Amino acid sequence: MTSLLNALNAGKTSLLSNQKSIEIIGNNIANVNTEGYSRQRAEMTQIPAVTFGDFFVGQGVTVSNVCRDYSSFITKQLQDKSVEWGEATGRSAPLTEMERIFDVSEDNLAAKINDFFDSWQQLSANPSGQVERDTVIQQGQMLGSAFNTINDQIDSAVTNMNTEIIAGVAELNEKISQIAQLNDRISLVEISGQTENAARDQRDLLVKDLSEKLGVQTYTDNRGMLCMQLPGGLPLVQGNQAMTIKTVSTGTDVNLQLEVAGSTINISNDNLGGEFKGIFDVRDTFISGLRDQLDTLATDLTSAVNAEHIGGFDANGNTGQLFFEDLSTLVPGEIASRHVSVVITDGSQVAAAGNPEAAPGDNENALTIAQLENANVANGGTDTFDGFYSQMVSDVGLEAARNKLALSGAQDAVTQLQNLRDGYSGVSLEEEMINLMQYQRGFQSSAKFLATVDEMMNSLLQVKQ
């Protein structure tokens, strides 16, 4: 009898194990499209055999663990590549905006510079013409407003970037604290020897997101808790403790700060990675470089024109007048390229003449100023005005082209790695279906086995009748 009851028990364990496996398959299929889900499988072990006389007879099967298909190597690779991809993404939007501002159209700043000097040349052909004189002033004002437009557009691009930073930080903090919570849960659950598969998957996904945004670095401690820090080593998560990132506005700029155990630390660009590094790099290095160059262009252009204009004579014989506002005397902190404006108000004040008589046909100074267009006076006397500007535009172009290349490269790499991860950890419907059939057959066989044992028991019970 003992053995028949044992057989019933073995059949029961088989039924339960196969049923458990089918449940797991069901869960796999359910999560076929869940991002970051690692395929799970039941690990079956036989129940230790007992001695029966001279033999060891097995006692059935049990599900000893539910583990996930997981490769920490691939996961790490994916997180690393996400950092690169995130950085390129962060640079991408502002650089596209810069490309729009420093455009190659036919009415950009270079064209306005051409128009301005063209108006002087036009004046040189008819120095006493009131229309020509007014045109010079108008073109000067147009040039000023072109400088202003570029400044406005850069400002609004920077504002957008700051808004994006502020909006992004809330999400970052949410994710950082989630990781701390998951750490807590994993350590609690796993202390009993089980694996918290779902929480680990979720945590990996969060780390990947944060790698993309902040370029975080991670390592796991002996309790299964994940320690996360910024590239410079500032801690973000320690055990179940999450730090908070704050935004702080200094002037028009928004910067990041980290609150660690009651103290506040400024997060410099070296301490960042991923998308935020990309955004901060473009804002603090690239765009501010462009602004400096724009200021240089504005200062060089206005001072070169002013220097000649002061030496000339207006229609009334007055000399020593500025044409543009003098940018060298600006209050420190003022943006030079925002102050390109014509200070003379009347056409008669345009100093077209080169001689004190200021005869109406005297075009000498107009010719001199018109010739500044082709003189190497910009950027410390090394370039023409439009040449200097074209250098700026091609710098923007180079940076954007380089980033496009980096972005598509990183995107390819991330896609490849995601495929690799899915190839290892993902759910294949075909595989699940086949496994389903396999366990179904196992279940059916166990049931058949139980029926057989039952018949046998019946046969035994009928012996006494």
Next chain:
Amino acid sequence: MKSTQGTTYRMLGSRLNDISTQLEGLRNIGATGKKLNAPSDDPAAIRPVFNTRKQISNVERDIKTMGQALDTMQATDGYLDNVENIMQRAKEIMTNAVNGSMTDKDRDVLADEVSQLRTQLLDTANATVNGKYLFAGYNVSTQPFVENAAYDAALYDPNDSTTWPVQYTGDDNATSLEITTGRQVEVNLTGNNLFLGSSTWTQDPAPPALPAVNSIDTDRYDLFAELTQAEEAIRNFNASAPYDETNPDPPSAGSLQAYQQAMQTSLADLEGAAEQNRRLRSQLGNQASLVQTTMDDQEGANVDLKAILSRYENADAIEAFSNITEQETAFQAALSITAQVAKLSILDYI
């Protein structure tokens, strides 16, 4: 390794994404006809493009300026032709006057005509184009030549412009215009050079400062003075003619000869003055033909520059369209494969 539903659709998705991004770029090129739409399309082309655009704008401005210069030069040439005729006529009159067979009356008529010619010359010298005096240097809005009311033949001194019969209020600045980048030409002649035979001119300072003294250059002529003196010579000769009944006191043969001599000298001077005008006119003609040639060159340069710009900026239409077709085919292929993948499922077989 296995291929899962996720990897398959991700690959298909990213491929479709790639192709449609490329297609968008190509369609943009096809629609605008330009391959340089953003700085990143070709950063190396930006400097040449901007520079070429500047050159085109400069060339177009230069062509306009040269057009204006040529107009002025043609007008000037017309007036110089006038001057030429006046001087020619004055010479003929003088030749006649010198001829002894003329009666005093005839000579009076001739003298009147010379006086008339001088007025004509004065009008020509005060010629305007677009309301501006042509021969006034920079002083284009002031009439440059005025009769000297205080003129006295006896006090005439070629080295003191205040004694000359016609006074000049212009200056000695010829107008320079830029005809190509960095190259300027003088497009007009100044009145002092053309009519007064003085290559430099110092403006009379306002009183009470002493008047500046300008003089006629060596071997050059003041056209007004020559005509005035021609008239004077004829009238002087007439006044001293022995046959005139109004002249009871015939001059000596010697002084008559002197007046005759004065007319001869005047004739030679008129010839010299006409020659001076011809020389300056041909000088201006040379300048004009230089401007004309440069203008033709610049028109050609404009076409060349536009071709260069087009090479950097414009897309090759055939290439753009064949690229679009190529990508569209790839897109179709990717789409049909995506559709095929969806059809194939293990669920149809179990």
